[in-house]
Amino acid sequence: MTRKKFALVGTGGRAEFFYGALAKHFRDKSELVAFCDINRTRLEYSNRLLREKYDHPEVRLYGCEEFDEMIRQEKPDTVIVTTMDRTHHTYIIRAMELGCDVVTEKPMTIDAEKCQLIIDTVKRTGRDLRVAFNYRYAPHNTKIRELIMDGTIGDVHSVHFEWALNTLHGADYFRRWHRDKRNSGGLLVHKSTHHFDLVNFWLGTSPETVFAMGGLMFYGRENAERRGVTKFYQRSHGSEAAKGDPFALNMEANAHMKALYLDAEKDDGYQRDQSVFGDGINIEDTMGVMVRYKNKAILTYSLNAYLPWEGFNVMFNGSKGRIELKVVERAYVNSGGKKEDEGALKQKLLTVQPMFERAYEVEIEERAGGHGGGDPILLNDLFGEREEDRFNRAASHVDGAISILTGVAGNISMQTGGAVRIDDLVKF
Numbered sequence: 001m002t003r004k005k006f007a008l009v010g011t012g013g014r015a016e017f018f019y020g021a022l023a024k025h026f027r028d029k030s031e032l033v034a035f036c037d038i039n040r041t042r043l044e045y046s047n048r049l050l051r052e053k054y055d056h057p058e059v060r061l062y063g064c065e066e067f068d069e070m071i072r073q074e075k076p077d078t079v080i081v082t083t084m085d086r087t088h089h090t091y092i093i094r095a096m097e098l099g100c101d102v103v104t105e106k107p108m109t110i111d112a113e114k115c116q117l118i119i120d121t122v123k124r125t126g127r128d129l130r131v132a133f134n135y136r137y138a139p140h141n142t143k144i145r146e147l148i149m150d151g152t153i154g155d156v157h158s159v160h161f162e163w164a165l166n167t168l169h170g171a172d173y174f175r176r177w178h179r180d181k182r183n184s185g186g187l188l189v190h191k192s193t194h195h196f197d198l199v200n201f202w203l204g205t206s207p208e209t210v211f212a213m214g215g216l217m218f219y220g221r222e223n224a225e226r227r228g229v230t231k232f233y234q235r236s237h238g239s240e241a242a243k244g245d246p247f248a249l250n251m252e253a254n255a256h257m258k259a260l261y262l263d264a265e266k267d268d269g270y271q272r273d274q275s276v277f278g279d280g281i282n283i284e285d286t287m288g289v290m291v292r293y294k295n296k297a298i299l300t301y302s303l304n305a306y307l308p309w310e311g312f313n314v315m316f317n318g319s320k321g322r323i324e325l326k327v328v329e330r331a332y333v334n335s336g337g338k339k340e341d342e343g344a345l346k347q348k349l350l351t352v353q354p355m356f357e358r359a360y361e362v363e364i365e366e367r368a369g370g371h372g373g374g375d376p377i378l379l380n381d382l383f384g385e386r387e388e389d390r391f392n393r394a395a396s397h398v399d400g401a402i403s404i405l406t407g408v409a410g411n412i413s414m415q416t417g418g419a420v421r422i423d424d425l426v427k428f
Contacts, residue, residue, distance in 0.1 A: 003029060006383075007076035009036040009067065009091050010083030011046040013260065013335035014105050017375070018080050018132075018382075019046070023054035026383040033074040036062040041264035067091065071098040078103060084177055085184045089114040096127040103130045103382055107193040108400030110185030112408050112425040115401050119428060122397050130382060131400035135194045136201050136393040137374030137381070139365045140327060140348050144202050144316075145391050147362070152352060153318030156203055161301045163195055163312045168331040170285070170305030171247050174219045174276040176334075179283055181411075186283040188212065188407035192303055195312075196291075197395065197403035202316075205295040206402045211419040212410035214287035218306040224277035236273040237262065249273040249333070257335050289410050311347075321354040327372075345372045401426065 008019050022032045032050075037043045040063070047058040062070040071079070079095035081088055081104040089109040095102050108131050109115050122129055135141055148156060165173075173191070178184040200206055217223060221232065233239040233248075242248035251257040251273055261272035285306055291299040311328040328347035353359035367373020380386075381394055402422070409420035 003031040004078060005031045005033050005074065005076045006078050006080060007034040007036065007070055007074055008032070008080040008082065009064070010081060010087075011035050011037045011039075011042050012082065012084075015046065015080075015082040016049065018082065018103070018105075018379075019050070020054060021379040022383060023050055023056040025379065027056070029385075030383055032056070032059055033076055034060045034062060034070050036064060036067055036070050038064045039264050039267045039270075041267050042260060045259045045264070067094060068098065071095065071100065076100055081105065085110050085190055086182060089118055092118055092129060093121045096121050096125045096129070099125075099127070101128040101130075103132060104400070105132050106197075106400070107185065107189050107404045107407075108397065109404065110183075110189050110408075112405065115404060115408070116426045118397060119401060119426060129397040129400070131395045131397065131403075132378060132382065133194065133197050133201075133393075133395040133399070133403070134371045134374050134378045135198055136391075136395065137377040138372035139367055139374065140325060140345075140350060140372055141198060141202075141374070142391055142393065143350060143362060143364055144314075144323065144325060147323060147352065148202055148316065148318075149204070149391070152321070153316060153323055153354070154320030156297050156316050156318045158297060158317045159199060159203070159299045159314065160317075161195060161199065161299060161312065161314045163192070163301075163303045164307040164309055165191070165303070165305040166307050166310040166331045167247065168333060169310055170307065171219070171276050172249075172333050173283070173305060174281055174285070175249055175274050176272060177270070179274070179281045181283050184283065185404070185407060186411060187303060187305060188214070188284070188287055188289070188410045189404055192287075192289075192301075192407050192410075193400075193403045195301065195303070196406040197399060199291075199293075199299055199301075200399065200402055201393070203293060203295065203297055205293045205297065207291050207406045207409070207422050208294050209292045209419050209421055210289065210406055210409035210413055211291075212287065212289040212413040214284035214410075214414050216281060216284055217286040219276045219285050220281045221277055221279050229277065232277060233275050234278055235271050235275060237271075242275070247276050260335055284414070287410070287414075289406070291406060321352065321357075324351045324353070325349070344370060348372070398428065401428070 050056040184190040233241040236242040236248040251262045289301040310331040316323040330344040350362040369376040
């Protein structure tokens with residue numbers, strides 16, 4: 001059997017999720033042939049992990065300016081894109097133009113203009129683009145899809161969805177490149193794309209109109225000053241002021257983060273441990289969104305990035321009853337611990353309350369792996385033998401687009417104060 005060839009661009013914190021799986025679990029079906037990145041130190045470290053952690057031969061390394069050369073030399077069937085969000089479209093489009101299929105980390109891209117370019121390129125080239133929405137595959141989220149598909153509460157008329165990021169995970173977006181909206185689209189795009197995709201997936205519909213409000217209310221220097229803080233620092237590394245600060249990130253104490261980021265600073269100057277109470281943060285940490293869907297259902301959604309716990313509450317109100325799900329997740333810092341800690345569950349409770357009947361708890365299957373056991377299923381779907389799936393969890397570029405467009409519309413709404421129609425943003 002001929003093995004499919006994969007190349008990966010962007011060897012930062014999210015990359016190992018993909019190349020580690022290829023190297024460990026799918027070597028009989030796949031061949032990892034190359035890494036591409038702007039940072040040489042990070043490239044070499046990723047190769048070292050391949051060799052030492054996964055007992056996999058090192059692959060050829062290319063700078064970002066050598067992307068086309070990598071495709072010509074290595075001839076990959078599929079390119080995996082795990083770069084900074086604002087560059088996703090660059091590599092997605094170029095890979096497809098050069099004859100490759102693509103697997104991209106979420107979000108697919110960060111604004112309507114780049115989204116349109118991707119949609120047009122898929123149509124023009126006929127290539128396949130998959131978006132890695134692992135939350136769809138988490139057993140508790142799949143169970144919601146099953147209950148709604150099977151008519152358990154009839155037609156769903158409204159959804160209330162509250163997502164809580166805590167002071168470990170939530171704060172981490174304000175240390176990194178994500179803190180600049182030009183890089184990430186803000187949390188309504190970078191993070192909420194997961195959540196908006198889940199609502200599309202659960203309800204089997206797509207958004208029509210979006211209205212949003214939000215602001216930077218906790219992080220950032222001005223907010224800290226307002227609370228009486230007087231000691232500030234630019235970054236944690238080498239700072240006396242950072243010692244004892246629960247929001248400071250100590251990369252020296254974590255060998256993986258030190259090798260991946262601190263030791264790599266000399267190549268591109270990127271600082272992974274900036275102060276969450278520094279200047280230059282222009283993304284929101286407090287957001288509220290209303291969405292009307294094409295099936296006339298209404299979503300009320302909130303995202304807060306500084307809460308005492310991590311997880312979500314979601315409620316579905318239907319013509320025959322109500323579904324409630326509460327999930328408490330284990331907090332984590334990207335690249336700062338075990339991969340399986342990401343989205344790992346501490347508590348979950350799924351309840352159905354039928355009209356005029358007693359409420360009952362729904363059992364949720366327990367599985368190993370990150371995101372409540374969803375990660376291994378996603379990876380097999382991407383790299384292994386795809387199985388028949390009545391829930392249609394595999395996410396296409398269309399799914400990737402309609403999930404980000406809710407957040408993109410939310411960003412526009414926060415700027416203008418008005419509601420935004422999705423159909424005015426892109427043409428499919």
